[in-house]
Structure formats: structure tokens, C-alpha cells
Amino acid sequence: MTCRLCGLDHRSVRLAPGETARCTRCDGLLAKGRHGGDFPLVICVTGLVLALPACFLPFISAGKLGAERISTLFTGVGALWDNGMRALAVLVLLCGALLPILLLCTLAVLQAPARVGRWIASPELLARAARSLELGAIPEVQVLAVLVALMKLGTQVNVTIGPAFWCYCAMSFCLLLAQRGFDQGAFSERPPERGALKES
């Protein structure tokens, strides 16, 4: 097991649930002991199930002087796209919806085969993909943004929170739990070193 922060190699050890392994050189977190065998997989599948209503049911509805507007998770993306801010629309779509769902899928694929007694060909590659997806999958930031927006709108419009928002919040929570429960060390391989360390 290699520390991703300082590159020091460590011997793998089995961790009890709740235990953490830290690098002996930089004190960075190497791995965490997982709770319960099926819990991370269950939480991934739950998150994926919740993603469906989060994407397609009404997210928030707003009304003003008889006019009503119902938004879904993708309404803001569409508005930005129509506004000519297409790159921004794609960014919001990726960070708020596609990458979180893809990350949940990746984590589920990594953990499902072991539960059914089968192994995937290159789990290290998928684990590294999951680590990359973590950078862009930020549904919790979108949840905070929506809460800030609701406070900001305040008394200007009548706002009703739709079922999709609650599903989205629950999906975000599942993703956080799945990430915490995912044992990166179990699938990690030594990454190719960059810069000075590659050559030295």
C-alpha cells in the first residue's frame, strides 16, 4: 500500500471496523476499517435507486402572483444552455448529476462481484476511476446551494419543495456514506509516480 500524499510504501494490514491506518512519514490517512460486509454495497444501490426520482420528479416549485414554475434537477442546466453558457451547463450537469451517479455505479460495481463470489478483471483501474470521479461528484455542494437559494428567495416567491429534492439529499448522503465505507486500500495499486520521483 502506497501513501498517495508522500509515496511511502507500507505493508498491508487488516483493520478492524472503525480503525484507521496512517502513513508513518506524513501522517496521511491510508485506509479505514470498514463496518459491516454488505453495508457499502447496500448504500450504493440505495443511492442509485434514489437517483431515479431525484432526476425525474419535481425538484422545487415556485409561484408568484398566480404564475407557477416547477423545476427539475436539470431545469437550471437547460436555462444555462439556452442562455448560451453551454460549457457551464455541462459542468453543472456533470458535477451535480452525472458524476455522482457514475461514482455510485463504480463503487457498486467494485463491491458487488465480491458479494456474489466473482471478481472483476481490473479492480485497481476502477478504484482509480472512482478516486478521479470523487473530484467532480459534488452533490452535497448542490444541496447547500439550493438551501442558500431558498433562503435568498425568501418572501419574494412562494416556494414548495418537491419530492426530488428530498431524494437528491438522500442520494447525496448515500454517496457520502458509500465513499466513507469504501476501502480504497483494498483495491489500490502503486500509481505511476510523476515529476522527480518518476526519475529518481
Added chain:
Amino acid sequence: MKRASMGLSLKGTSAATALAVAAALMLVPANLLPVLTTDQAGKNRDDTILSGAIELWKHGLGAISVIVITASIIIPILKLAGLGWIIVSVRRGPPKNARRLTRVYAALDFIGRWSMLDVFLAAFLTGLVQFGELTMVEARSGIVAFAAAVILTVLATQAFDPRTLWAAGPAPLPAPSP
């Protein structure tokens, strides 16, 4: 050998430096240009990130204002300052405080995502508040610059390899006493 290793470390930090400088430059239009326009009953109002946060404060939403200022102004600046400190330390030679710098790097890696708050906020408001002549909210060019700054900051953090901080190979931590 050590000298050659340091030379390669400098080469490795160049991309991070370039991206961090680009992010710093992009923060200027991001903070000066309006990010949202609100059209309420024919009255137009342009808001920058800061003026929007101040407006929230004036309406008694102090806590929300603090969240917006922290996520959209303080975090990007802190992140660039932290990254700058780390890069300068590496360029000066093998850093003596590598452990502390590694912790700073890990913290920067974690907090960066929260800067996207304003981008999501603009997208959400633009999608929801569309009531024709009554009230309209529209995203403006400032938010594109801000999103670019956030992305560049994230890329700068990822481009920097924290292992270069340990190129000199300081000794491991002492084993914990039983």
C-alpha cells in the same frame, strides 16, 4: 543525484504553477463582473459575488451571507495562497516542514469543492425564477469566469504532486510508545 531530483521536482510543479496563476487571473473578472441579473417588475439589478452577499446581509440573512463569502471568496483565495506557499517551498529546495505542507495540501484538496456553491446557486436561480415580467433571474458572464477559476484551482491542486515535498526523503515518524 539530489540536485537532479530537485530539478525534476521543479519541472513537476510548473504545470501547477501555471494553472494556479491562470486561476488567480481568472478570479479578477470573476469578482468584478456581475454573476446574476435580477429583473423585478422592470427594475434591473446586477450583482457581483460580493454585492450579492452584502445584499443577503442587508436582508438579515447574515449566516447565508457568511456561507457565500466563505465559499466564493475566502476559499478560492485561501486555496491559491496555500498552493502558492507549497510551490514556493518546493522551488526553494527540499522543504524542512514537509509534514505540515502535506497537511495543508490535503486540506486544500478537501475544501476546493465548496467553491462551486455559487455556480450551482446561479444555475438553480436561473432555472427557477422565470416569471416573465414579474421576476426574472439570469446568469451573467461573471459566473463563467468564476467557474473557470474554480476548475483551474482544482486542476492546479491535482497537477501538483505532493510526493515532491518528500523528494529529500525525511525520516518516518517515530513509532508510538506502547
